Structures are given as structure tokens and as C-alpha cells.
Amino acid sequence: MEKFARQAIVDGVNNVKDMSVMRDSELFRALNMHYNKANDFQIPDRFLEVAEITLHEFYNAISTAKDSDPSWKKAIYKVICKLDSDLPEEFKTSSCL
Known part of the structure; x- marks a missing residue:
């Protein structure tokens, strides 16, 4: 997330x-390769929403120079943890666990 947020700033994105984060975006492909290498399951739409919110949080923090504080990511993690949801049943029974 941090890498993509920093790249957006370098690329001149001025508005969060x-x-x-769409299914055809580079960020989605990177996340999918990391968490779902074998494409064992369909990524829920909620994952895309949370990924986008997370990207926005990183972008906002970096663009306002909050990343100069050693614990700058803690505020982002607090936002993300509020977005947590229960693990879907299909993940619990998946052979990938």
C-alpha cells in the first residue's frame, strides 16, 4: 500500500x-498474487473497498508528511482494524489454510 501511495504522489495524483482499487488494477493483482496465489477463491468486493480505503489512508498520511513520525502507520492500522469482518466460511474450509 505504501509503495502504491508513494507512486501515486510521484505520478502527480493530487486528490485521493x-x-x-479495481479488479484490473496493478495493486489488486499484487494483493491477489500475495494472498491468493493459486486463485483458490473469488475475492469479495468488500476486500476491494477496504484496500481502497487503506490506499487512501496511506496517501493522505504521506502527502501530509505524517510519515516522518516513526509510528505514523499506527493511525492507519486503527482505521483498518475497524473495517475487519468475520472470515468467510469458504476460507475456513479451504485447502489453502
């Missing part, structure tokens, strides 16, 4: 609303 201009960034989205």
Missing part, C-alpha cells in the same frame, strides 16, 4: 478520490 482519483485513486481506486
Whole structure:
């Protein structure tokens, strides 16, 4: 997330609303390869929503220089943890666990 947020800033993105996470985006492909290498399951839409919110949080923190504080990610993690949801049953019974 941090890498993609920093790249957006370098690329001249000026508004966090201009960034989205879609199934055909490079960020989605990277996350899918990391968490779902064998494509064992369909990624829920909620995952895309949370990924986008997370990307926005990183972008906002970096663009306002909050990343100069050693514990700058803690505020982001607090936002993300509020978005947690129960693990879907299909993941619990998947052979990938």
C-alpha cells in the first residue's frame, strides 16, 4: 500500500478520490498474487473497498508528511482494524489454510 501511495504522489495524483482499487488494477493483482496465489477463491468486493480505503489512508498520511513520525502507520492500522469482518466460511474450509 505504501509503495502504491508513494507512486501515486510521484505520478502527480493530487486528490485521493482519483485513486481506486479495481479488479484490473496493478495493486489488486499484487494483493491477489500475495494472498491468493493459486486463485483458490473469488475475492469479495468488500476486500476491494477496504484496500481502497487503506490506499487512501496511506496517501493522505504521506502527502501530509505524517510519515516522518516513526509510528505514523499506527493511525492507519486503527482505521483498518475497524473495517475487519468475520472470515468467510469458504476460507475456513479451504485447502489453502
